[in-house]
Amino acid sequence: MPTAEPTPRAQGFAMPAEFAPHDACWMLWPQRPDTWRFGAKPAQQAFVEVATAIAESETVYVGVNDEQYENARHQLPPEVRVVELSSNDAWMRDVGPTFLTHPDGRLAMVDWEFNAWGGLDGGLYFPWDKDKRIRTKIAEMLGIPRFTAPVVLEGGALHVDGEGTLITTEECLLNPNRNPGLNREEMEQLLRDYLGVEKVIWLPRGCHLDETDGHVDNLCCFVAPGEVVLTWSDDEDDPQHAICREALAVLESTFDARGRELCVHKLPQPDPLYIEEDEASGLDRLDSSHPRRPGDRMAGSYVNFYIGNSVVVMPLLDPTCDEQAYAILQELFPDRRVVGVPAREILLGGGNIHCITQQQPRLGPSR
Structure with a gap:
């Protein structure tokens, strides 16, 4: 009987924190009309602004379907590297690799199963065949090992502190x-085996009406070892109010893998945001895709930001809350410049800045 391949953890690999140094950031180009x-x-312009902001901090790769290659190359600044990388949509956090590092300086990745956030039971589109091949292609491009995990999981469903939590x-x-x-x-056990963590903290629910079935990256994330930021609502009539308090109760009653109590920083959520009539009318309507209707509430959250080497790129969502969220993030990241991007x-597509990005960690001295 063949011996099972040793897990990443057994081979010494682990997932570093997002706030650890990066070599690059990976993105995909939006073009899906539904x-x-x-x-x-309009989305392409927003992606250009995100890529431009991150490129101040690290190399940015943008994967593009062939028919949009020229358009993307013309729109993106020269320092952004445009590569042909076909996809069904543009959510690199979820369809891209989860990168791992080894103490000896090697890079590897986890290739999770992907079913478009639920498959035929609540999934957001069909098919997702091109998305499933992205991780294999990036592993080939970088020449790194790829660990195939026997579990459906998206990158936005997890955050790590790089110290076992x-x-x-x-x-x-x-x-x-x-x-x-x-x-x-x-x-x-699968998370321990494939990501090299010791402690898993389970929050009950993600943000209200998050169409990813509650990804944690829209609700809560690590900003340093022992420190998290949590989206917050004081409006008792908002369903998000109860979700935040459930999460806070868990975070304040647990310890991380090093035995530390967690310091929780509250980041106010924007006022409820809804799809407007003209925003919904510009979409193709397909039976195989998630409907986006006028009046639907969107799961807006300032926690959905990207931590680069020298910048933190945050979403600008609500003029009444943007400045407060910006000030909190700048205080949390004094050594990085916070950049707000409209x-x-x-958000109209169903996610935000963290959802469209995936960091590639910096390698060690043996590179």
């Missing part, structure tokens, strides 16, 4: 439309 209105032109939500990872045959203990067009 996700992005008006032929994705992972945070996620029960709503997503224990959802029957992902891995109905796995219980919580089995899922925890991000409503990304």
Whole structure:
């Protein structure tokens, strides 16, 4: 009987924190007409602004379908590297690799199963065949090992502190439309084996009406070892109010893998944001894709930011809250410059800045 391949953890690999140094950031180019209105032109401009801001900090790769290659190359600044990398949509956090590093300086990746956030039971589009090949292609481009994980999981469903602690939500990872045959203990063991973590902190739910089934990266993330930022609502009439307090209760009653109590920083959520009539009318309507209707509430959150080497790129969503969120993030990241990017067009597609980016960690001295 063949011997199973040793897990990443058994081989010494682990996932570093997002706030650790990067070599690069990976993105994809939006063009899907049932996700992005008006032929994705407004979304493409938002993606250009995100890529431009991150490129101040590290190399940015943007994967593009062939038919949009010239357009993307003309729109993106010269320092951004445009590569042909076909996809079904543009959510690199979820369809791209989860990178791992080794103490000896090697880089590897985890190739999770992907079913478009639920497959035929609540998934957001069909098919997702091109998305499933992205991780394999990036592994080939970089010439690094690829560990195939026997579990459906998206990158936005997890955050790590780089010191053994992972945070996620029960709503997503224990959802029957992902891995109905796995219980919580089995899922925890897979996370330990493939990400090299020791402690898993389970928050009950993600943000209200998050169409990813509650990705943690829209609700809560690590900003330093022992420190997290949590989206927050004081409005008792808003369903998000109860979700935030459930999460806070867990965070304040647990310890990380090093035995530390967590310091929780509250980041106010924007006022409820809704799809407007003209925003919905610019979309193709397909039976195989998630409907986006006038009046639908969107899961807006300032926690959906990207931590680069020298910048933090945050979404600008609500003029009444943007400055407060900016000030809090700048205080949390005194050694980085916080850059706000108008991000409503990304939110209209169902996610935000963290969802469209994926960091590639910097390698060690043996590179």
